Amino acid sequence: MILVCGSLTDIVTELFCARLEKLKYDYRLIDLGVYPDRYQVKWTCEQEIRTGSIAAQGWHVELRDVTGVFARYVGERTRKCTTLSGDLSDAAAFELQAGLMSLWEHLPCPVANRIGGALSNHSKPYQLLIIRQTALRIPETLLTSDPDAARAFYEEHAGRVIFKSVSGIRSVVRCMERSDIDRLSHLRNGPAQFQAFVPGDNVRVHTVGEEVFATRVHSDAVDYRYAHQQGASVEMEPIELPPFVGNACLELADAMDLTVAGIDLKVTPEGEWYCFEVNPSPGFAYYEQHTGQPISAALAETLRRGPVHAQTWERSLPMT
């Protein structure tokens, strides 16, 4: 039995549920939009033995029967208004999410993804420290709170510099322009991240367990996710990766304890492979719809198959 924890207002969750339906795999949806109102949950820990169940109208699942979990936390905005207001409502949403994350963290089955492994994405420079241990290159990066250093970096790279958020907050990646230099004085309040622009095509890699799906993206936009808003076009095609690149992607996903990962690469005209970040909550629906790659089917199979090795609750504890 697969548990899907998310909201059908999220296109990725919707696609994954549709895939499970099509494959006729058993699954149950914990709809975060109506959780916990329409569910009865109980999980206990007696000495070292953990048991529990989740039930809703017409179904009841024992946790020991769960073979895999797909979890996407799309924020409290998808949760319907409760009678609570303001801070109390936020606190309740936080408490709800903490309970579910904590439960998935220790289930002895594949979970896409556990929160512990996902948190490296909250610091992009932290991820760079990990990525550079692989065969992939990282763009030359400057983290600075010094306007002069940022200016010098801009000149050194002939104005071909991009900036983006340091944290996991989603931001539009864009090239720095000369007019931005006037705003560099704000850096004194805290550092920003600048990267040398890497020419070439974007390649998005999704890893699912030991499987790799790569998509080459042809676009003139700096951040192709927003290409249409910027009047640019996007074309995608599935590609085969050089083995060393595929292996590096699998290494990263494994090291970060990610059952599914979206890895952002760029291949230069000279054939060098750069890696920018590893996304623990990838929007694979977008790529699957454009290329037909069976990403959701691979994930469904991974979660249906269950643990590769027999695990107990305690052995499943991820290393922190």
Place this chain on the structure above:
Amino acid sequence: MASPPDHFLLVGHAQDAVCQMVGAALEECGYLVTVTSAPLAAPFSLRWRITNERMKDTKGWSGVDFDFEDIAGVLLRPSAGVGTPDGWNAKDLAYMQIETQAALLAWVCDLRCPVINQPSADVWFRPQRTYFEWHSHFVRCDLPALEHLCVTNDIGEARAYAQYFDGRATYAPLTSLSRYAVTEPHHWEELAKVMVHVPVCLLPPANGRSTYATVIGEDVVWNQNITFDASPMEPGLVMLAKTLRLDFIQIEVSTGLGGVYCVTADPNPLLERHDAGAQSAIIAKLVERLQSDHPASQKLPREVIALINRREFAA
């Protein structure tokens, strides 16, 4: 000419007792000490270049009167982050705090001087864990753990749970350290109202006051008035710190019908949980560790360790 004394950077709030006492102890030893909660904002200046090879990185950072090369050790406390610039609105300030926290994590993880604590992303962004998570860690380290936990949004199940304890329980929200006794009928009524919105975590009723054990590297410090033999737990407590890759962690220990057990842990220990003797011992151990070149203080991110282990396994 004599070289200037070593400089220690204490990243935390000036009112933090650990920062205050460690700072005073280091200064007494003749070291220079800077305490700040915002080391990546003015008057400090960060110029950190990350390249494909660690050896080619440049770690430019300077304070008012010192540079990166002068830092002999760093103590990192939970209040570390951004200052409170005047005139910022709440939204911008929150964004800047998140950005700075993200930068600070990476920066301290790449430092080669002793750092207490040099956390993983998981610990940095999620220092508080639920009772269930701590329970797993305790069991894995052969520590006695709280034995009966229950999370439910069914009032009938909650009452059934309490029957094991003569109708009493403790309500423990998962995202705070608060606990509430559930013993009287009106407590159950209130709990039922909470359960409409969130499943609740129930613990056995508290039998006594908690005490705390603080691990500093290989050492464990207890309050002087503990009433049980703590020594059998100490190897497990040190193992817990190693498992979490922390040099400094505090564990809440309680006593119940089954004996002594661990309840929760805190990667951001508070001195105030200890008596004066224990506080002095903790500060002395922290100062000693900051001055050492202990390899545990030059750790790589856990994900890098996992990469290395994977390759060794494959080989």
